[in-house]
Amino acid sequence: DTAVSQTPKYLVTQMGNDKSIKCEQNLGHDTMYWYKQDSKKFLKIMFSYNNKELIINETVPNRFSPKSPDKAHLNLHINSLELGDSAVYFCASSAYGDSPLHFGNGTRLTVT
């Protein structure tokens, strides 16, 4: 059973489009995250949710809007995609804020 699953695995789209990435975890964790890994492989936190409540928003452009319908799901919607949004986006979860993270296998977004 996959612990943290995200879809799609690959996403290729044109500038200006709107796209969504979905994430689900079956670990019973309270906290979920979105991380962005750019072309230089640097991994940066974007958002953190605890039990559906936004905890961390790391100065991400408001074109990015996370949504957590319940504590097992955290989706990411991106409006008006730009070339610089091309990256791998990882969803993750943890039992509580300072415990280890469990990552999904990533969504490779390419904006052309």
Added chain:
Amino acid sequence: RKEVEQDPGPFNVPEGATVAFNCTYSNSASQSFFWYRQDCRKEPKLLMSVYSSGNEDGRFTAQLNRASQYISLLIRDSKLSDSATYLCVVNGAGKSTFGDGTTLTVKP
């Protein structure tokens, strides 16, 4: 100054070598510490937690020095399969901050 700093490497070592990675962090209030491993085009995976008393898992030893705000990872008897990027992670206030990673290549 970055919150978490790692030597980026790359480290290129022969099989059987011992290699050490270091990491420093700036926030003295940080509460928990980890090493992750990331293979090419894969997600990061937890390698081990890091404690002040030091902890060992087979060929891997992790150490935390809170006074110096320093974390280390020692890999003994390197295997080809150890080739990966190693990320140190510092947690505090519900946030995990990743170092930029150290790339290790183990050669035959």
